Amino acid sequence: MKKRLVMLLIVVLSLSAFTGLNLASAQEGAKLMALTLKTVGLYSEPGYSDAPDQVGAVPANAIVSIISTTEDGEWYMVASGEEEGYLPATSVMVLNVPALAPKAVIASDSAGSSLFKKADLASEFIQGFTLGDMVTVLGVDGEWAYVMTKDGVMGWTIASSWVVVDSVQVAVIDLSTTDKTNVLEEPDGSSGVLTTLANGDVVYTSGDASEGYAQVLTMDGNLGWAVASGLMIYPTMYVDVATGGEAEAGLYAEADFAADVIGMAANGRTVSFISKVDDFWIEIVDPDYGKVYALADNFGGVYVPVKMPFGDAIVRSGPNDALYNSIAQLPPGQPVVVTGKNGNYYKVVVPLEEIDFAWYGVEGWMRSFLFLDSQNQPVFDASVLSEVE
Numbered sequence: 001m002k003k004r005l006v007m008l009l010i011v012v013l014s015l016s017a018f019t020g021l022n023l024a025s026a027q028e029g030a031k032l033m034a035l036t037l038k039t040v041g042l043y044s045e046p047g048y049s050d051a052p053d054q055v056g057a058v059p060a061n062a063i064v065s066i067i068s069t070t071e072d073g074e075w076y077m078v079a080s081g082e083e084e085g086y087l088p089a090t091s092v093m094v095l096n097v098p099a100l101a102p103k104a105v106i107a108s109d110s111a112g113s114s115l116f117k118k119a120d121l122a123s124e125f126i127q128g129f130t131l132g133d134m135v136t137v138l139g140v141d142g143e144w145a146y147v148m149t150k151d152g153v154m155g156w157t158i159a160s161s162w163v164v165v166d167s168v169q170v171a172v173i174d175l176s177t178t179d180k181t182n183v184l185e186e187p188d189g190s191s192g193v194l195t196t197l198a199n200g201d202v203v204y205t206s207g208d209a210s211e212g213y214a215q216v217l218t219m220d221g222n223l224g225w226a227v228a229s230g231l232m233i234y235p236t237m238y239v240d241v242a243t244g245g246e247a248e249a250g251l252y253a254e255a256d257f258a259a260d261v262i263g264m265a266a267n268g269r270t271v272s273f274i275s276k277v278d279d280f281w282i283e284i285v286d287p288d289y290g291k292v293y294a295l296a297d298n299f300g301g302v303y304v305p306v307k308m309p310f311g312d313a314i315v316r317s318g319p320n321d322a323l324y325n326s327i328a329q330l331p332p333g334q335p336v337v338v339t340g341k342n343g344n345y346y347k348v349v350v351p352l353e354e355i356d357f358a359w360y361g362v363e364g365w366m367r368s369f370l371f372l373d374s375q376n377q378p379v380f381d382a383s384v385l386s387e388v389e
Helices: 002-008
Strands: 033-036 040-043 054-058 063-069 075-080 083-088 092-094 103-106 113-116 125-129 134-141 144-148 153-158 162-165 169-173 180-184 193-198 202-210 213-218 223-227 231-233 238-240 248-252 261-266 270-276 281-286 290-295 304-307 313-316 326-330 335-342 345-349 364-367
Antiparallel strands (some): 063 075, 103 162, 113 125, 113 153, 144 153, 180 223, 213 223, 248 290, 270 281, 281 290, 304 335
């Protein structure tokens, strides 16, 4: 198994330094966020020379949302809870956009890891991990990785326990003539059996295929090959649980209040979006429970990671070419996250390092025609997006 694991999991953890522990909220998977490196004041204006008023303070290891930067890049305007203000850029580290960040799994049967509040084994323990657990990697500092779990909990873990997964999609076992399928050691029907999956089980697939088999990673850490025709692979569209506080969202067997509740999803948990059933219900794929139904009001808006089909794609600070400044010009293949629509514009999140004029703001808008491929077809289904301001 370890040999095959190396073939699929090939990207090395090698990102920037971060710190902290937090819980994600609705659509936090599609925000520009940073972590405070120390307790820092929020000021009404950037710069120290004019003695701006302090409007608040942010503790160390806290998440803030980036609104804009100064032209010299030395100060960020951020939001922290209900407060907004400026803080020095050196007091925070910018996180990867979660929806665009790499995923990582526990690398071997012998590896185990834990999540801590700080990059210190003596700091507060949050939770443990076992083989097959997957997280989103938001950054790495030396031996430590800053990650987000599937429930939206953020913290530090030992980086060497994890291997980053190169491009995965969520798939569900969908069999028409039987109710079980085997995961094999090799893409060959005579190969050894690693495990058996049932209809509705969730796996991750890399997209690698051979002789009618697809490479899959099961939720309990088995990496092998399953019959490709038995996989239903879903588009990469996401929603986050947005119940607030400690409340959880019920997951139902059918889109019916009388249906069985087969699980609960914590606030901040990210799931794969399949479709809107009606005004009340959505169909989703949860990593633990497979394809289920949930009340739409318990979730934030749908967001979609997309790679730009062409270059020289202009990003503006608002949904009007005549009224708003350009903030970025993207190359072909640049990943962005589309979070909503307004007329002929899509609202997007672009990594901060790709924004050329962040002093106009980091909230981006792009014309819808920029998301058409060479055949003039849309590269994603925009009908799932919410109308936004």
